Amino acid sequence: MVELRSPLALALTSASLLILSLAVYVSASEKVTVYPIADSSVDYGFPESNYGGLDVIGVADVKLSGTSFQLVARGYLMFELPKLPKDAAIGEAALTIYVASIGSTTKVYVHLCPDSSWRELEINWRNARDMSRSP
Numbered sequence: 001m002v003e004l005r006s007p008l009a010l011a012l013t014s015a016s017l018l019i020l021s022l023a024v025y026v027s028a029s030e031k032v033t034v035y036p037i038a039d040s041s042v043d044y045g046f047p048e049s050n051y052g053g054l055d056v057i058g059v060a061d062v063k064l065s066g067t068s069f070q071l072v073a074r075g076y077l078m079f080e081l082p083k084l085p086k087d088a089a090i091g092e093a094a095l096t097i098y099v100a101s102i103g104s105t106t107k108v109y110v111h112l113c114p115d116s117s118w119r120e121l122e123i124n125w126r127n128a129r130d131m132s133r134s135p
Helices: none
Strands: 008-013 015-027 030-034 036-043 057-063 070-079 092-101 109-112
Touching (some): 008 057, 036 057
């Protein structure tokens, strides 16, 4: 079990997508929708570039066999979690992802990013925060 702290930072790997919201269900009768307070992409091929000002989050992991072509990009999202009573139990949490384009067999992985000190308009491949190894 992972202890969730606010702000919650996530890293996304593999696909091109557009992120809209994270819904947190505190109980069967109460639903809270939380929107990102920061989002950006980082790109291996352009390690100094920042994509925090764009409307989409590009995420990819493509290597063409027989060539040196490699496209690796990760998306970063940060959410301010609502204040919950100490005895509150989160029954369910859902990350809603709206996809702009994706390959038919592509999977999207969501990783916890324990370091939430990154900034939307400053993060790039070189200063990107570590993410959990397993989604």
